[in-house]
Amino acid sequence: MRAFPAPRRPTVNRQPDQLFAQPLDQVPDFVFNEDVARVFPDMIKRSVPGYPTIVENIGMLAGQFAQPHSVLYDLGSSLGAVTQALRRHVQLEDCRVVAVDNSSAMVERCREYLHAQNSMFQELLPVEVIEADILAMQFQPTSLVALNFTLQFIEPAQRQPLLARIRQALLPGGALILSEKLRFEDDGQHALLTNLHVAFKRANGYSELEIAQKRSAIENVMLPDSLEQHRERLHAAGFSKVVPWFQCLNFASLVALP
Numbered sequence: 311m312r313a314f315p316a317p318r319r320p321t322v323n324r325q326p327d328q329l330f331a332q333p334l335d336q337v338p339d340f341v342f343n344e345d346v347a348r349v350f351p352d353m354i355k356r357s358v359p360g361y362p363t364i365v366e367n368i369g370m371l372a373g374q375f376a377q378p379h380s381v382l383y384d385l386g387s388s389l390g391a392v393t394q395a396l397r398r399h400v401q402l403e404d405c406r407v408v409a410v411d412n413s414s415a416m417v418e419r420c421r422e423y424l425h426a427q428n429s430m431f432q433e434l435l436p437v438e439v440i441e442a443d444i445l446a447m448q449f450q451p452t453s454l455v456a457l458n459f460t461l462q463f464i465e466p467a468q469r470q471p472l473l474a475r476i477r478q479a480l481l482p483g484g485a486l487i488l489s490e491k492l493r494f495e496d497d498g499q500h501a502l503l504t505n506l507h508v509a510f511k512r513a514n515g516y517s518e519l520e521i522a523q524k525r526s527a528i529e530n531v532m533l534p535d536s537l538e539q540h541r542e543r544l545h546a547a548g549f550s551k552v553v554p555w556f557q558c559l560n561f562a563s564l565v566a567l568p
C-alpha cells in the first residue's frame with residue numbers, strides 16, 4: 311500500500327483543551343501562543359456560553375449592515391471563526407474581509423482554516439489575514455467591524471481611543487458588533503452569574519483545578535467591563551446607539567451604530 315506523507319497538522323482541529331489539567335507550581339499569565347492556538351476551538355466553545363450562536367449570528371447581522379465597495383473587519387480574529395461566518399453570509403460587490411490578530415500562532419492557523427474554507431465553497435468574499443496590533447493600524451472605510459471577545463484583552467486606557475478610531479472609519483449605515491465577558495455592578499448579580507459560568511465550564515468537562523488555574527491565568531490579562539461602562543464608552547467614542555442583541559450568563563454581544 312502506498313504511504314502518503316502525514317499532513318503537518320489537521321486542518322480541522324479537534325484537539326481537546328487540557329492546558330490547565332495538571333497542577334502548575336506557578337500559573338503564568340495567559341497568552342495567545344501556539345499551545346493556545348492548537349486547542350482554541352475547543353477552549354472557546356467550552357468556556358464562552360453561547361459562542362457558536364454569537365459567531366453564526368454575527369454573520370447574519372453583517373448581512374444587514376455590510377455595504378458594497380467596503381471592508382469588513384474581524385479584529386482579534388484568532389482562528390477566523392467570525393471571518394468564516396462573514397464570508398458565509400455576505401455576498402456583495404467589491405467587498406472584502408480583513409482579519410487582524412497580533413498572535414503569529416493564531417494568524418498562521420487562521421490562514422490554513424481560510425484556505426480550507428476557500429476549497430469548500432465558491433464565490434466567497436476575498437479575505438486578507440494581517441498580523442498586526444489593532445491599536446497601531448489605520449482602518450479603511452468599513453461597513454462592519456467585529457470585536458468578538460477582543461476588547462477585554464486591550465489595556466483599559468486604550469479601549470476608548472480604539473473605539474473612536476473604529477467609529478471614524480465606519481460608513482453611515484454600518485455597525486460595530488462588540489462581544490464581551492461582562493462584569494456586573496450589583497454584587498449579587500455578579501456572584502450569581504460568575505457561579506453559573508463556573509457551572510457551565512464544569513458541565514463542559516473542565517475540572518475544578520482547570521477552572522481555578524485558568525482563572526488565575528486570565529485575571530491579570532483579561533479585564534471585563536460592565537454593560538454600563540460599555541454603553542458610556544461607546545457613546546463617548548461617538549456611537550449614537552448601543553443595542554444588546556445577545557446575552558448568555560455573563561457573556562454578551564452588542565450592536566453599536568455610528
Ligand SMILES: C[S@@+](CC[C@H](N)C(=O)[O-])C[C@H]1O[C@@H](n2cnc3c(N)ncnc32)[C@H](O)[C@@H]1O
Binds near residue numbers: 386390444464
Ligand atoms: C478571545 S480571542 C478572540 C476570539 C475570536 N474573535 C473568535 O471569535 O473566535 C482574542 C484575540 O485577540 C487577539 N488580540 C489581543 N490583543 C490584540 C491586539 N492589540 N491586536 C490584535 N489582536 C489582538 C489575541 O491574539 C486573540 O487571538
Ligand SMILES: O=C(O)C(=O)C[C@]1(C(=O)O)C=C[C@@H](O)C=C1
Binds near residue numbers: 354357532
Ligand atoms: O472567562 C473565561 O474563563 C474564559 O475562558 C473566557 C475566554 C474569553 O472570553 O475569551 C478567555 C480566554 C480564552 O480566549 C477563551 C475564553
